[in-house]
Amino acid sequence: MLSIIIPAYNEESTIIEVLNRLLDLDIDKEIIVIDDGSTDNTREKISQLTRNLDIRVISLKKNRGKGNAIREGLKMASGDIVAIQDADLEYDPADMVMLFNILKDRDIEVIYGDRFSFDYRTPLWHKMGNKLLSLFGSLFYFYWIRDMETCYKLMYRKHWLSLNLKSDRFEVEAEITAKILKKRYRLYQHSIKYRFRGYREGKKISYKDGLRSIYILFKCRFQ
Numbered sequence: 001m002l003s004i005i006i007p008a009y010n011e012e013s014t015i016i017e018v019l020n021r022l023l024d025l026d027i028d029k030e031i032i033v034i035d036d037g038s039t040d041n042t043r044e045k046i047s048q049l050t051r052n053l054d055i056r057v058i059s060l061k062k063n064r065g066k067g068n069a070i071r072e073g074l075k076m077a078s079g080d081i082v083a084i085q086d087a088d089l090e091y092d093p094a095d096m097v098m099l100f101n102i103l104k105d106r107d108i109e110v111i112y113g114d115r116f117s118f119d120y121r122t123p124l125w126h127k128m129g130n131k132l133l134s135l136f137g138s139l140f141y142f143y144w145i146r147d148m149e150t151c152y153k154l155m156y157r158k159h160w161l162s163l164n165l166k167s168d169r170f171e172v173e174a175e176i177t178a179k180i181l182k183k184r185y186r187l188y189q190h191s192i193k194y195r196f197r198g199y200r201e202g203k204k205i206s207y208k209d210g211l212r213s214i215y216i217l218f219k220c221r222f223q
Contacts, residue, residue, distance in 0.1 A: 003029070003083070004022055004083050004084075004085050007070060008042055008087035009037065018087055030078065031055045032055075032058070034058045065168040065170070067166075067171070077157055081155070082156075083099075091113075091151055092195075099113055103188075110154070110187045110188070112189045114191050116131070155180075163176060174212075174214075
C-alpha cells in the first residue's frame, strides 16, 4: 500500500482538486492530510471530502513547516511505501503511480521524480536555483542528483523512519537527500511532469530556504 502525506498550508484554492485526483488513482492507498495551521479556508475545504471518504487528517494549531508536517504524517502512515504530495497543482499524481510501480519492480530503495529533464516552461531563476542546490548536494555527497528539491521522493516506510528527520521547513528536502546518500540507499531518478506556479498563485519557498538547504547539506555531511 502507498501512504500519501499531504502537507497543506493555506491551499484553499487547490486542495479539493488535489484530493480528488489522489482519490481517483487506481492504487491501494491511504491519504494523510496535515493541515499545517492554515489561516484561510483550507481546513473547511478538506472537511467537505472527509465526511464520507477515507482521508485521515491531522490539524495543527500553528504553522510549523513542511518538514514538521512530514514527521507528523509518518507517525500515522501504515503503507509499506510512502510518498509526499504538495497541496498545489504543480505535480501530476499519475506520475506518483508511475514512480510507485518502478520502485516496486526494480532493485532500488528510493526513487526521485526529476522535473527538469524536459522543459516545462519553468522560469529560469527557479530552474537555476534548483540546479544550484542539486549541484551542491552532488558535490558534497559524490552522487549526481538531478533534482534535489523535488517533492516526489518515494521510498519504503522503514527507510523514511531511518532518516530521523529534524528539519521543520523546506530545508527538509536537503536533509532527506543528504541522509539517503549517507546511508547509501539505492536511488533511481526518473522524469516527471511539472507545472510551475508563481507567488501570486500561492508559492511559498524563498531564497532563504535555499540558504538553509545549503547549510543542512554541509551540516549533515560532517555529522
